[in-house]
Amino acid sequence: MLVYLVHRSFQDKVSAWHQGRLSVVVRLPYCNLRCNYCDVMFLVDPDRSKLSEFTPEELVSLLDRDFAPYDFVTITGGEPLLQADDVKALTQLLVDRSKRVVIETNGSFDLIDEIHNDAVSWVFNYKLSGSGENAVMTNAWFPKLTNNDFVQFSIAVDSDFDEALDVIAEIRTVNPEFENFVVSPAFDPQQESLMMQWLTSRVLEANESGIILNLEIHKLIRRYNDGSEH
Numbered sequence: 001m002l003v004y005l006v007h008r009s010f011q012d013k014v015s016a017w018h019q020g021r022l023s024v025v026v027r028l029p030y031c032n033l034r035c036n037y038c039d040v041m042f043l044v045d046p047d048r049s050k051l052s053e054f055t056p057e058e059l060v061s062l063l064d065r066d067f068a069p070y071d072f073v074t075i076t077g078g079e080p081l082l083q084a085d086d087v088k089a090l091t092q093l094l095v096d097r098s099k100r101v102v103i104e105t106n107g108s109f110d111l112i113d114e115i116h117n118d119a120v121s122w123v124f125n126y127k128l129s130g131s132g133e134n135a136v137m138t139n140a141w142f143p144k145l146t147n148n149d150f151v152q153f154s155i156a157v158d159s160d161f162d163e164a165l166d167v168i169a170e171i172r173t174v175n176p177e178f179e180n181f182v183v184s185p186a187f188d189p190q191q192e193s194l195m196m197q198w199l200t201s202r203v204l205e206a207n208e209s210g211i212i213l214n215l216e217i218h219k220l221i222r223r224y225n226d227g228s229e230h
């Protein structure tokens, strides 16, 4: 599998194991989407010379050698499910070692049933119209979500919040028990303070106990570290 970077960092998005938890982050290159607020274009369209190739077994050996002790692994991108077979094999190897895994994906692929279990928290970053990529979202995973999983909506324009409420209603129709919906500003909250105020009011108005207001933690770390994330 092609890998852009493996590093120790903090769990960025809300997952079953919270934000800010130390995790070994496996960043995989390439993405099938081009969201207009994407802040990881270096992963979406990477310089091939910066990528490393491993088998899933080699990657787990590297984690065991360079990052032990570790309990949590975050597989992110880009879009990890472009390498679905390798992600499946890697996750299974990690779960067999009693690790807990977060898989962050963009909502355009179904989840992998064989690695959808209590040791794996799937985080779907569902793309609304403000991203420019809503047309390729799939609802195949809506009925499969458990409360170990999360659906995150990055809000880029006002109408995205209303659209998110519609998607939440659609998910509730097929999966009434699911209640982990996350809304975040799509942009750096420092640059978008007005949007943050607006989003806060919309969440209060919506009065939906299933909605979690959230800031992606890497944006805050970047803000307080003079632009550098780690």
Ligand code: SF4
Pocket (backbone or CB within 6 Å): 031, 032, 033, 034, 035, 037, 038, 039, 040, 041, 044, 077, 078, 079, 106
């Ligand atoms: S899905 Fe994520 S990585 Fe891909 S273009 Fe959109 S924001 Fe960037």
